[in-house]
Amino acid sequence: MRKANAILIFLSLLLFVLAGCNPAEDSGNGGGTTSGGGQTGGGGTSNAGGDGTGPVKIGFNFEETGNIASFGLSSHSGALMAVDEINADGGILGRQIEAIWDDNASKTDEAAKVASKHCSQDKVDVIVGAVASSNSLAIAKVAEDNNTPMVTPASTKTTLTTNEDGSVRKWIFRTCFTDDFQGEAMAKFATDPAGPIGATRAVVLYDADNDYSVGIYRTVLEVAPSVGLEIVAEDSFLSSTETDFRSKLNRFKSQEFDVLIVPGYYDKVALIANQAREVGLDQPLLGGDGFDSPDLFDIAQQNIVGSYFTNHYASDDQDPAVQAFISKYKSRNGGKTPDAMAILAYDAVYAVKQAYEDAGAIDKEAFAAAMSKLSNFHGAAGTVTINAQHNAEKKLVVLEIMDDGSFKWVYSYDPSNAGGGGEMDNPCADNPCGEHAENPCGENPCGENPCGENPCGENPCGENPCAENPCAH
Numbered sequence: 001m002r003k004a005n006a007i008l009i010f011l012s013l014l015l016f017v018l019a020g021c022n023p024a025e026d027s028g029n030g031g032g033t034t035s036g037g038g039q040t041g042g043g044g045t046s047n048a049g050g051d052g053t054g055p056v057k058i059g060f061n062f063e064e065t066g067n068i069a070s071f072g073l074s075s076h077s078g079a080l081m082a083v084d085e086i087n088a089d090g091g092i093l094g095r096q097i098e099a100i101w102d103d104n105a106s107k108t109d110e111a112a113k114v115a116s117k118h119c120s121q122d123k124v125d126v127i128v129g130a131v132a133s134s135n136s137l138a139i140a141k142v143a144e145d146n147n148t149p150m151v152t153p154a155s156t157k158t159t160l161t162t163n164e165d166g167s168v169r170k171w172i173f174r175t176c177f178t179d180d181f182q183g184e185a186m187a188k189f190a191t192d193p194a195g196p197i198g199a200t201r202a203v204v205l206y207d208a209d210n211d212y213s214v215g216i217y218r219t220v221l222e223v224a225p226s227v228g229l230e231i232v233a234e235d236s237f238l239s240s241t242e243t244d245f246r247s248k249l250n251r252f253k254s255q256e257f258d259v260l261i262v263p264g265y266y267d268k269v270a271l272i273a274n275q276a277r278e279v280g281l282d283q284p285l286l287g288g289d290g291f292d293s294p295d296l297f298d299i300a301q302q303n304i305v306g307s308y309f310t311n312h313y314a315s316d317d318q319d320p321a322v323q324a325f326i327s328k329y330k331s332r333n334g335g336k337t338p339d340a341m342a343i344l345a346y347d348a349v350y351a352v353k354q355a356y357e358d359a360g361a362i363d364k365e366a367f368a369a370a371m372s373k374l375s376n377f378h379g380a381a382g383t384v385t386i387n388a389q390h391n392a393e394k395k396l397v398v399l400e401i402m403d404d405g406s407f408k409w410v411y412s413y414d415p416s417n418a419g420g421g422g423e424m425d426n427p428c429a430d431n432p433c434g435e436h437a438e439n440p441c442g443e444n445p446c447g448e449n450p451c452g453e454n455p456c457g458e459n460p461c462g463e464n465p466c467a468e469n470p471c472a473h
Contacts, residue, residue: 033101055098056091056362058083058352059118061129061139062345066106067239068265070293071131071341075153076101077333078342079128082349092356097349100124104135111135115142115150125362126151128348131341132265133157133179133211140172149367151175153348154312154341156182156289157211158219161390171364173371173390175348175379179212182288182310182396183219183263185413189308189398190259190286191227196400196410197284197308199258201230205248205272207264208236216263216288232257239268249279259283265290270299277303284308292340297405305403312340313381314397314409325380340381347379 060079063072083099091097100122104111111130118124119142127143127150130136136155143150149171152160156179161172190199204220207213217234224231232255235248249272252260260276260283262269273285284307291309315326315337325346329338352367354377359366374386385393395414399407 034098053095055096056093056356057098057100057122057124057126058349059100059102059114059122059124059127059129061102061104061111061114061118061127061135063106063131063135064103066104067267068106068132070266070295070339071154072103072106074339074341075129075131075345078329078338078345079153079349081329081332081342082346086349086353092353093360093362095362104130106132106135108134108138112138112142115139119143119146119148124148125364126352126367128153128345128352130155133160133215136160137211140169143171144169147171147364149173149364149371151348151352151371153344154289155212157215168388168390171368173386175351175384175386175392176312176344177394177396178391179215179288180219183216184223185310185396185398186216186261186263186286186288187220187223187227187229188413189310189411190261191229192411197259197286199229201232201255201257202259202261202286203252203255203257203283204231204234204261204263205245205252206234206236206262207239207268209239210264212265212288212290213263220261220263237268239264243268243271244275245272246275246279249276249281253280257283260285262287263290266293266296267299270296270304273300273303273307289340291401292399292407294339294405297401302403304401307401308398308410309401310413311397311399311407312394313343314399315407316409317397319382321378321380343379343381347381347384350379351377351384 060076062075062079063069064076065072080099083097086092087096100118102114102117104114115127115138118127125148127139127148129150129152130139131152131154133155134157136150136152137157137160139152140150140160142148150173152172152174154176155174156176158178158180161169161174163169189195190197190202192198202224204217206217217236221231221234223229233252235251237245237248260281262272262285264272264287269285269287269291276283276285285304286307287309289309289311291307292311296304313322315322317323322343325343326338329342329346330336351371351374355367355371355374356362358374359370372386372390374384377384382394387393395412397409398411398413400410402408
């Protein structure tokens with residue numbers, strides 16, 4: 001009997017040991033995929049493979065389904081393009097990138113779950129994502145708890161990279177501008193007397209459900225008095241529950257105002273534009289980079305034409321780096337013009353590569369130190385310098401929505417001007433053609449326009465006929 005019991009005990013122990021040798025089933029959300037070599041998951045304590053020769057694991061946490069899926073899908077496309085290029089060029093410090101893709105479904109709880117999977121199961125070296133600030137905040141908490149660097153390409157909430165006491169989060173970085181910078185630019189553009197709106201009175205309708213929208217709203221309120229903009233009315237909505245904004249828009253009709261400021265995402269902005277025109281409001285809308293989606297025009301059509309938004313890049317910018325990116329992106333994506341999310345994600349991956357190369361090692365501590373000192377990084381969307389708050393200092397553009405759904409670059413706002421505080425700058429300020437609708441700068445770049453070199457005002461077209469000079473009219 002004792003012998004039988006001993007045998008049973010031995011067999012039980014043997015089964016237990018064998019079970020412990022087998023890897024656990026994927027406890028993540030089941031949506032993860034990999035690219036660039038290697039397999040998702042794996043044990044070990046070294047994220048780079050233990051022997052110093054393994055892949056560099058990057059976990060991508062984007063909104064690929066849900067209400068802002070357009071943003072996440074574009075981010076995926078831009079980031080994948082960068083991963084493919086870097087791997088084809090030899091990788092990072094001689095190691096291939098293993099890209100681990102997961103969808104956060106445009107939800108904060110899913111974003112946190114994906115981040116946990118990336119840290120505990122996939123053991124990534126760095127996380128890239130998300131787009132929405134609320135989702136990035138959820139990721140940031142997990143990243144900080146796991147001492148894992150995180151770089152968001154597109155989340156603009158000002159306090160994302162800092163703790164409640166104002167201290168800087170060691171592991172959290174962004175390669176885009178912030179809401180306060182965006183809100184300031186928005187207010188200055190709206191009131192610029194040389195600009196297309198020249199506003200003195202505005203109404204604000206913001207999304208109280210959205211950290212991004214609230215951040216811009218607060219900055220606009222703060223900056224408005226200093227630029228001569230009176231906020232004559234304001235209201236909020238809840239994007240999680242509201243789709244009918246007519247009663248709020250109707251209340252605005254009793255006010256005289258020049259611009260309707262709507263800092264929100266394209267899905268709700270399109271509905272607001274439609275309903276604003278329906279109730280009789282014809283003022284232009286003005287918003288942030290959340291407007292940047294082809295779905296905005298698809299839903300709102302002519303109701304959004306003549307509105308404006310701040311953004312990270314302009315597709316009609318003739319900078320060679322911008323045009324090279326667009327050309328490559330189109331060739332990979334059926335001729336589709338990339339939005340800002342695509343170029344931002346692309347630049348974020350290259351910024352990660354640059355930080356690793358500056359660090360000289362695939363090491364989390366070294367990466368964080370190098371990323372915090374990234375300076376004059378030349379991305380496709382412009383030059384980026386990471387400041388003391390782990391935020392990117394870079395230029396911003398303002399785009400006009402045209403009647404064919406395209407976007408035209410009308411202004412830029414550069415923090416390198418005016419001692420780093422930013423200064424409204426019309427790219428065609430030295431070109432009188434910029435004032436004429438018949439000759440928009442986007443169609444006839446100022447550098448190639450003789451008007452810029454010989455302004456009509458100084459050399460009247462009547463005395464010097466301009467057959468080839470748009471100033472003739």
